[in-house]
Amino acid sequence: MEEKIIVEKNQGNALVTENIKENTKKLYIESYGCQMNLNDSEIVASILSKQGFNTTSKLHEADLVLVNTCSIREKAELTIRKRLQKYNAVKKINPTMKVGVLGCMAERLKEKFLEEEKIVDLVVGPDAYRDLPNLLKEIDAGRDAINVILSKDETYGDVSPVRLNSNGVSAFVSITRGCDNMCTFCVVPFTRGRERSRDPQSIIKEIQELVDKNYKEITLLGQNVDSFLWFGGGLKKDFKKATDIAKATAVDFAQLLDMCAATFPKMRFRFSTSNPQDMSLDVIHVMEKQPNVCRHMHLPVQSGSTKILKAMNRQHTREEYLELVNNIKNIVPDCSFSQDMIIGFCDETEQDHQDTLSLMEEVKYDFGYMFSYSERPGTLAAKKSDDNVPDEVKKRRLTEVIAQQRKHSEHRTKAFLGKTVEVLIEGQSKKADSHWKGRNPQNTVVVFPKENYKIGDFVNVKVNDCTSATLIGEALNYSKNN
């Protein structure tokens, strides 16, 4: 009886796609953390569909369970540990089920995973998914299997991801992998390796496939999209050594974005994430020029204090960041902004915290992702700095920052009252069956009565009401993009 309850409670966050008739094995796959992980899970599902696997949402019937993991904060890792306990319970009623760990935790913990978690049969880092068919043979033969080798050139450029839990309207396309920035708090450069960019032709090809399937919105993804640079392949750090021809014909992010927007004028484009230090004004000019590039900039700042930014090894000051924001606002006045903030980094004083609040006051972000600092083993901050802001102080400052953000979000959504915005319908509103949900070019969620419109339509919506996160309105007509 107890086990039955466990099974029912444990359907979790399964990602599923359409089944292929000939496939007989069942894959239960979950993805935690960033959008890049979700897109990687789509790549994994694609590789495994060629190995006879269909996705399932039922954990207890899975032949293979894969969890794509996140290491960004300690809490993210604890969530995964808890999931493994649940898998363990289900294994009692499904003893042949195999369990694999993918992603950043796999890369960070390597063999330790196999030692610490008996349930785990398979450990695969973010650059090793192509090796899955071989690794599965190993575990079928009763051996644990591991591949955590980071690559100089793996971009999965020729793998067409199968879209998991897709609304059929918006999709992610990865354009870079890895990060060279070495922010002192961040585990990503260790888990995802050095930066490399994907061949623009393979990006265009993937977008064409999505156009053919009637997708309407693409988010170009990377840890640091503005750093995109294609010069024939290889690590970005080796660009200096490239031939003169390769240098002269290199494609940067502004050029790539321009090329995508011009090639697919009916497709909406977003991109994430921009690191302020790598952001060029050329990108903003592409946004200004191309109406199908959304008016939204996710521009993580982490702190409003130049002292803390320096300790974090962010390559800009508070003033330089604000200058960038003002430049963007001048060139694209209707551009919205969102942030990532880390609260309570090592040696953060009350004054530093006030600097964060005052920077927020200047920018008035539309929304943001705010978290307390979580020390990550192996990072420069863990080695060199003291995680010395007490938990209760972090908590209080975080509450203040979130309250400030809520105030600004409300200010931003109120500014849309009475206006008409273009919305791409993505699905049903969670709160009301009678309403559609979509987003405007600024990335604000909009809900409105369904009438005869359908998912995937571009609709002009008049905004009549709002909360701090959502615009509420009524559809007027199809927009000219439809």
Ligand code: SAH
């Ligand atoms: N360029 C990437 C950054 C990945 S990390 C992107 O934005 O996708 C995402 C966010 O997690 C960072 O911007 C930062 O705000 C937060 N973060 C990273 N390491 C952290 C840590 N050790 N503690 C708390 N938050 C962290």
Ligand code: F3S
């Ligand atoms: Fe992390 Fe900084 Fe790169 S936050 S992902 S090291 S830009």
